[in-house]
Amino acid sequence: MKKVSIKDIAQMAGVASSTVSFVLNGKARKMRISETVEKRVIEVARNAGYYPNQLAISLRTGKSKTLGLIVENIGNPFFATLAKTIEEEAEQYGYRVVYCSTENNASKGKELINMLSQRQVDGYLITPAPHMEDDIQQLVQLNRPVVLIDRYLPSVDVSHVLVNNTEAVSQGMAHLFDRGYKEIGFVTVDLDVIQMEERLDGYLGALSKQGIRLNKDIILKIPYTHQRDEAVELIAALLKDNPQLDALFFATNYLAILGLESINRLKMAIPQDIAVISFDDHDIFRIYPPGITSIQQPVEAIAKKAVALLMEQCESTESKLSTTEVELTAKLIVRGST
Amino acid sequence: MKKVSIKDIAQMAGVASSTVSFVLNGKARKMRISETVEKRVIEVARNAGYYPNQLAISLRTGKSKTLGLIVENIGNPFFATLAKTIEEEAEQYGYRVVYCSTENNASKGKELINMLSQRQVDGYLITPAPHMEDDIQQLVQLNRPVVLIDRYLPSVDVSHVLVNNTEAVSQGMAHLFDRGYKEIGFVTVDLDVIQMEERLDGYLGALSKQGIRLNKDIILKIPYTHQRDEAVELIAALLKDNPQLDALFFATNYLAILGLESINRLKMAIPQDIAVISFDDHDIFRIYPPGITSIQQPVEAIAKKAVALLMEQCESTESKLSTTEVELTAKLIVRGST
CATH class of the missing domain: 3.40.50.2300 (Response regulator)
Incomplete structure (x- = not known):
């Protein structure tokens, strides 16, 4: 692969190198760069196959720009659609998502959390299996960004998004x-x-x-x-x-x-x-x-809200992350069977 | 979480510490430990919430015991089922799987490969999007374990598993x-x-x-x-x-x-x-x-074969990985519509 530099992208997009740098570091909004320019830079960078040295960025910023998503069972269309929507949504924030399934087994859930931590994900979206309270509690204590989806744990004080x-x-x-x-x-x-x-x-x-x-x-x-x-x-x-x-x-x-x-x-x-x-x-x-x-269930709204909450936590500079509980409304679709 | 040691597990399973160590390091077969004992040790370790310090193991062995799976679209039941089956299959070898979708976009595929590399996965299972030839070729040149599934790239010499x-x-x-x-x-x-x-x-x-x-x-x-x-x-x-x-x-x-x-x-x-x-x-x-x-499509057979091929590559000590092409037979299921 030929290396493409920030300077190359700036030339191709017709903007200054600093603009490219801000956009690719997720600072477009902060630096008041217009959405049109932001979009163009991302498009050009992507087409040119530009890929910043993520490891170097991670070392510098302590962030991997990767989220871990743990679902119950990726073979179930509800979770598969949820995963796909979360993936699309996180991409808007410049984050990638890796996912895995617990199959409702708490030990597997614990292993997955450990694995993702060691792979240095920045935040966790989790549909907790039964008996995962301790593992989630530990993440909360370590002040790691976590949002639960589809369900919550009555005994653990952590942000969650689900339907009523x-x-x-x-x-x-x-x-x-x-x-x-x-x-x-x-x-x-x-x-x-x-x-x-x-x-x-x-x-x-x-x-x-x-x-x-x-x-x-x-x-x-x-x-x-x-x-x-x-x-x-x-x-x-x-x-x-x-x-x-x-x-x-x-x-x-x-x-x-x-x-x-x-x-x-x-x-x-x-x-x-x-x-x-x-x-x-x-x-x-x-x-x-x-x-x-x-x-x-409003899968798209759940995905958007969960990712937005997690992003807030990831970008937070507070010493203690706050908890938000979101309950969305499901919609009755009446068809011929009733 | 209370730390559980290999010694604790050995005591609980009624075996020697060395046996536990061999099993948890995936050397049960090599050390001729019976499947019954292996299963018991894994079960005990899991229930006790034992989790080896993976980062330490990775640093020592250079292996993360994690595979990266890149599918076309996790929202499609074929890929969701494939992902689930591969996850189950890899678990039998003591490997975890993280997955992500390309949505048939080559740039996204390239980014995902980079991301997984930087997260240090041991091997790649990929359903390549169009125009991903260069990226796959690069993995092959770096002698990284790779198996393509569902499709292959005529111009790249790499193992693959698909149906006829x-x-x-x-x-x-x-x-x-x-x-x-x-x-x-x-x-x-x-x-x-x-x-x-x-x-x-x-x-x-x-x-x-x-x-x-x-x-x-x-x-x-x-x-x-x-x-x-x-x-x-x-x-x-x-x-x-x-x-x-x-x-x-x-x-x-x-x-x-x-x-x-x-x-x-x-x-x-x-x-x-x-x-x-x-x-x-x-x-x-x-x-x-x-x-x-x-x-x-024989999803289970595809998953088993693909994981087995990848495992061979991951465990290989050869300086150059060999290529295997597997073509499985699909099955016609006749129902009332024809």
Whole structure:
């Protein structure tokens, strides 16, 4: 690779070398360089394959301009989309992102945090697995920039961005009641994380508000480490054992997809035999006939807010980082299944 | 976090400290330690939250036990599943994986390689974006472990693992001809990468073998940076302008999903009005009525083989790394759409 210098880029972009230097060091805003010029310089630098000696910069500034993102499972479309959006968003601030999955295993989460620390990332975006409290607490104590996403840890005082899970499920339940459904089963995952508890709370609260007596038989908790076929069987059994059910509320999109398979196998019609609503949208729900009603998380807003909060922490000169809790609103997308 | 020592682990696992040390340094096989003991030690170490001082190990061994995975777009289920499987597979060798997306942008790919190098990863798994030849060549010249996945670069001599794209499309076309379809449109992406060229070659070869004259009007190349609605419109227009079409072959799963939306909008029935087949399977295809026929890539086999090849390179003591080219066979999954 031929080396391209800041001077070369300045010439190509028709600006002063100092301007290029400010832009590439993320100081365009501070130095009141116009967005047009900033954009042009970045474009020219990128096309020319300019790459500053990051190691030298890291040594000088103590910053690596890299963020670490730890998700639950990159194989799940919600986390994959979240990762992609965070990657795009961080790029706007001149940061790169490396990511990895915990698969909800706290030991793996701990290892990943250690690995990222040793790779010297500047900040962490984490969807914490159960029992990661101590590891997150340690990052907070070390005053490392951290933002939790999708869930939070009640015992740890750290910034987080998530949706109002309880409220969103209540809204979905209200919609089902409005449409005349009364016998509503709830399918969730057997996992001790706050956002799943909040979703169940939303279900229980909605029943109680309607004066409906709780029937524990129609709440199905599927093991997180289920095999696909096992889960499909469990949901089918729920439907067979409870013929009075007229609707199913799935607490996550991957459970709803398994549920669609169960309903298919039983040759039940949606929504005539059983109505379906899912937390988290999915490509499938838009096109699967008759369309599956879902609660859509604002993935883009979550990504933007989480990155912005982390950037504030990364750039902060305060001796103690402050904590911000953001709760965004999910959106009910009504389709043919309810 | 309380520090746990190798001695503590040895006591908990009921083995000698040297055994623990060998296992945790990935020398169990070499030192003929049984798999049962190895597994127990790893389990105990993990539960105890033991984490070796990786930076110290890196300095001593020059190895970070971290692999860098660069995919096209983590938001695409094929790459997300691939990433997840590679992560699981690498873990078996005691390696962690960090990943990032190029979005088919060569400059971004170059930056990511640089970033990973400076974070000192031991090896690279890369789905190269167009025009990344020079960057990959440079890694090869530096004798860095590299394995390409999903595609290769004809001009660069480097190990790769992919499926036989041409052969797989031929097989899909033969299936369509067998079922009596004759007017088969091809929907692909406007992107200069070898695996897409090979898929198109498979289509063209199959037509020519059948003595069918090429009609360029029924080959649709959708821009990679399409907006969803634009693409749906383009596919709908292809169908409207060519009422003679009795089948559509989609060169990727995300194009097929857009195609299903187009077919929906036109209120055409699958397979009565139009048959559908897609390269790459997807959750949607299994459950979307009447089931969508697809060509399934052996994601697990690709991941296993790619990691195994990379591990050989990482552990190699040869002065020049050897090159291995692996072509795996994709599998035709026939469903109701053809």
